[in-house]
Amino acid sequence: MKIGVLSLQGAVAEHIRMLEAAGATAVAVKKVDELEDLDGLVIPGGESTTISKLMHKYGFIEALREFGQARKPIFGTCAGAILLAKRINGQDDCHLGLMDIKVERNAFGRQKESFEVELPVAGVAADYPAVFIRAPYIMEVGEAGQVLAKYEEKIVAARQGHYLAAAFHPELTEDARLHQYFVDMVKEYRG
Numbered sequence: 802m803k804i805g806v807l808s809l810q811g812a813v814a815e816h817i818r819m820l821e822a823a824g825a826t827a828v829a830v831k832k833v834d835e836l837e838d839l840d841g842l843v844i845p846g847g848e849s850t851t852i853s854k855l856m857h858k859y860g861f862i863e864a865l866r867e868f869g870q871a872r873k874p875i876f877g878t879c880a881g882a883i884l885l886a887k888r889i890n891g892q893d894d895c896h897l898g899l900m901d902i903k904v905e906r907n908a909f910g911r912q913k914e915s916f917e918v919e920l921p922v923a924g925v926a927a928d929y930p931a932v933f934i935r936a937p938y939i940m941e942v943g944e945a946g947q948v949l950a951k952y953e954e955k956i957v958a959a960r961q962g963h964y965l966a967a968a969f970h971p972e973l974t975e976d977a978r979l980h981q982y983f984v985d986m987v988k989e990y991r992g
């Protein structure tokens with residue numbers, strides 16, 4: 802099983818390390834043709850507008866829509882979740898528009914630009930250390946989706962079939978349980 806980490810911006814090496822800790826082979830993906838033999842993909846955090854520009858420039862928008870539509874699992878963390886979302890609060894357009902969630906960017910305010918809390922994440926852990934950095938939150942999850950975690954009444958992790966979104970940064974901890982959950986999803990969809 803091989804999982805890619807989109808390598809346009811963000812903590813790519815950290816995601817690779819966590820996926821490998823969860824038993825997968827993981828590779829950095831810089832070009833669309835590298836998607837071909839992958840069973841799943843992680844889209845890391847960073848700045849969603851910057852990553853989106855690079856996605857357009859290198860042909861990833863169409864290629865990742867096809868990847869998702871072929872039921873290959875995608876895990877978006879922080880900016881990655883914004884990129885996956887069908888709706889972004891206050892904006893008319895979205896980026897990939899694959900996952901039926903509505904997100905709000907930079908949702909936790911300046912005074913709390915970055916922080917860590919332990920959260921229960923359904924199916925993953927009762928005490929997952931969630932690191933938030935200028936994080937979005939998920940305002941709505943579509944009917945086919947499932948809320949996995951909340952912080953201060955705000956949804957911060959969700960799943961919809963083969964799509965997984967987290968507002969926080971699971972790669973910046975020593976806890977591989979969320980990556981393990983994604984690796985298990987990839988196994989499930991790979992059959």
Ligand SMILES: NC(=O)CC[C@H](N)C(=O)O
Nearest residue numbers: 846847848849879880935
């Ligand atoms: N750490 C992150 O990925 C931050 C996301 C960023 N604030 C955005 O809107 O894209």
